[in-house]
Amino acid sequence: MAEDGGAAVTAAEADEIERAAEAALRPRRLAEFVGQRVVRDQLSLVLEAAVARHRPPDHVLLAGPPGLGKTTLAMIVASEVGAALRLTSGPAITHAGDLAAILSALQENDVLFIDEIHRLARPAEEMLYLAMEDFRVDVVVGKGAGATAIPLSLPPFTVVGATTRAGLLPAPLRDRFGFTGHMDFYETGDLERVLHRSARLLGIELDAEAAHEIASRSRGTPRIANRLLRRVQDWAQVRGTGVADTAAAAAALEVFEVDPRGLDRLDRAVLRSLCTRFGGGPVGLTSIAMAIGEEPETVETVAEPFLLREGFLTRTPRGRVATAAAWAHLGLTAPEGGPSRLFD
Numbered sequence: 001m002a003e004d005g006g007a008a009v010t011a012a013e014a015d016e017i018e019r020a021a022e023a024a025l026r027p028r029r030l031a032e033f034v035g036q037r038v039v040r041d042q043l044s045l046v047l048e049a050a051v052a053r054h055r056p057p058d059h060v061l062l063a064g065p066p067g068l069g070k071t072t073l074a075m076i077v078a079s080e081v082g083a084a085l086r087l088t089s090g091p092a093i094t095h096a097g098d099l100a101a102i103l104s105a106l107q108e109n110d111v112l113f114i115d116e117i118h119r120l121a122r123p124a125e126e127m128l129y130l131a132m133e134d135f136r137v138d139v140v141v142g143k144g145a146g147a148t149a150i151p152l153s154l155p156p157f158t159v160v161g162a163t164t165r166a167g168l169l170p171a172p173l174r175d176r177f178g179f180t181g182h183m184d185f186y187e188t189g190d191l192e193r194v195l196h197r198s199a200r201l202l203g204i205e206l207d208a209e210a211a212h213e214i215a216s217r218s219r220g221t222p223r224i225a226n227r228l229l230r231r232v233q234d235w236a237q238v239r240g241t242g243v244a245d246t247a248a249a250a251a252a253l254e255v256f257e258v259d260p261r262g263l264d265r266l267d268r269a270v271l272r273s274l275c276t277r278f279g280g281g282p283v284g285l286t287s288i289a290m291a292i293g294e295e296p297e298t299v300e301t302v303a304e305p306f307l308l309r310e311g312f313l314t315r316t317p318r319g320r321v322a323t324a325a326a327w328a329h330l331g332l333t334a335p336e337g338g339p340s341r342l343f344d
């Protein structure tokens with residue numbers, strides 16, 4: 001075999017495999033979507049009403065941490081109303097012209113999914129307001145002083161926006177959504193249901209105790225639950241009996257460094273750097289991110305919401321602070337009078 005590894009999987013291929021595995025486990029209908037009762041009820045009302053009126057549903061914004069089902073729900077919106085889904089994302093639209101092209105190609109009733117909508121450039125954002133409110137887009141023809149805007153009317157359609165950072169959306173854009181679904185972390189019981197459903201689809205036998213073990217280490221996130229299940233499946237098939245039982249779950253979670261509270265390498269790196277490099281804080285997000293070689297956005301959207309929720313971290317006006325629980329979890333001793341510096 002060639003040294004550069006004919007059989008080796010590149011990072012891009014690994015991403016592709018991961019995406020395909022994820023797509024295979026996506027619920028297609030609202031009834032299959034587990035948990036998030038509040039958002040599910042709200043959405044089912046909005047969608048049923050729209051179907052009854054033979055009108056496209058109001059624009060929907062889905063906000064919440066990664067892996068909780070925003071993309072899944074956007075796809076469900078389209079399939080529940082029997083509409084075609086068009087996909088794009090904030091970072092993919094670099095010029096207002098890109099958005100104009102997407103908008104002017106929309107057909108009646110289409111669902112336009114805009115992922116990471118908080119990352120849209122300002123001119124595109126303004127074009128989107130107009131399109132969402134008046135179903136109109138101004139197409140600019142010509143350049144410089146001779147440029148003219150030709151208004152083009154659009155057929156009725158629905159925007160579904162997804163964001164991990166709802167706070168970054170400018171108010172005028174936020175206001176144009178008829179409804180915002182706030183997605184929250186899942187209860188362990190709901191994740192167990194996600195896991196049993198996924199195990200059925202993957203064709204692996206999963207026992208109840210193992211499901212509980214995996215669910216409780218999945219940080220309230222279905223994407224993580226499904227990913228851990230696939231690693232448990234690997235372990236069960238290669239080293240175990242083929243059944244995803246507690247032994248397989250415990251062993252696989254150990255191999256993949258997911259600790260009993262569900263913290264992974266990134267979470268522990270954040271806490272460890274906070275405690276050992278910055279004396280427990282307060283310290284700014286950027287300093288932590290730099291210390292562990294990550295993007296501030298990754299630390300803020302991926303690790304932090306979970307660490308905050310689990311009480312390992314607090315945010316103060318002067319920066320992030322490790323709690324007593326964080327020191328204890330890492331097996332470290334907090335410096336004398338450490339937390340009191342918070343109030344000096």
Ligand SMILES: Nc1ncnc2c1ncn2[C@@H]1O[C@H](COP(=O)(O)OP(=O)(O)OP(=O)(O)O)[C@@H](O)[C@H]1O
Binds near residue numbers: 027071
């Ligand atoms: N309620 C649910 N029931 C069953 N499976 C779910 C549910 N929510 C999410 N999943 C699974 O978790 C995976 C991740 O979901 P999804 O891609 O929709 O998350 P997301 O919120 O769009 O994440 P990101 O912010 O990273 O784009 C999907 O493959 C899906 O199978």
Ligand SMILES: [Mg+2]
Binds near residue numbers: 070
């Ligand atoms: Mg998504």
